[in-house]
Amino acid sequence: MTRRRGAIAGVLAGAALLPLAACVLGRWESRWGGHGRVADALNRPLLMLGLTLGILLVAVLVRKRWDTIGLGAALVGGFALIALLAAAGLHAAGLGTFGRATEARASTPGRPDRVLVVVHDGSGGSETEAQYWKVRLESGDGWSARRWTLVGMRGRFPGDGAFKSARWTAPDRITVTTDTGAKVYAVDAESGTPTMVESTGNVASLTAR
Template sequence: MTERRRWPALFVLVGLLALAAYAWGVYEDRSGGRTMVAVALFRPLIVGGAGLAFLVVAVAARGRGGRTVAGLLAACALLYAAGALALQGALPQRQVTGRQPRPGVPGHVLVVTHVGNPGSEAESQSWELVLHTGSGWSERHWRVADLPESGRDGAFVSAAWADRGHLAVTTGKGTRTIAVPAP
């Protein structure tokens, strides 16, 4: 294989590997998935976009000369970086606001996360209650509840363990109890 044909093949391989890693991250983001893998690989702008950029450059490089490929690669990288930075500000931000260990069950932690951009409309704000089990690479996450900021129960105030298997969720209209299934 000549040098001219090797680079596009390498770009295709790297692009497909990046897209496969992104697909793995999407799969692990489900309830019950591995937390560390989802956090590392479920990055549409970084992993998925890089995979697509490598594939686009590989297709464009097949019929071009060396200088054109280098210029195209540099232009693609700059456009991708500018687009990723511009979109990063538009995506909802996730901020962990509380962590509480489950009473009597070591290794189980309730994590309360605020999802939304500061200063945006209440309709675009929400709260996620997620149970994390295990630690390190074997840590898994289980979605318990997703509470919209302007839901029928009112604005979210707090969540705490009522006992080993129930959460007490306080909203603007009172407190309700949610059963937490055993993972």
């Protein structure tokens, strides 16, 4: 193994940490009030792990030293990369799921940069308990837009807190309703940050996740 190959392999091995660092940043931006587009782009553990393994595999090939460590790393990295790419392909094609998530968006009057988003994910199956609802508020434009998840809840049977709706009830008010209760959020005019200001009935199913 030449010194030059070793140096290049070392640089590639170090670069393999970048996708993992990007994934950590994506996880951080998934927090309450984080940058939504950054989170969507980077909070992809499967993809980032695949990129890391791919870079490590290239580093092993560049190193060109087929000892026990090099051969073992190449085999493990190669098989793992193929498995991850296959899983990602199936997920992208929607195979193995019962449906895709649907998204309804509505901006508040006069403020197109304040958007209420209702996501319904039925990919877990057709049963009531397999349905998942998420209510988010997005404030801002492009990569600087911030996101707050107001509600994340599993499907419930009628009379047990089943999700009904989420809508603007005033230019600065959002009401999330189930068949047993409701929560009202006030949206700050300056920052766009939502704050719960009212709760009526049984709202145990309306959890923020």
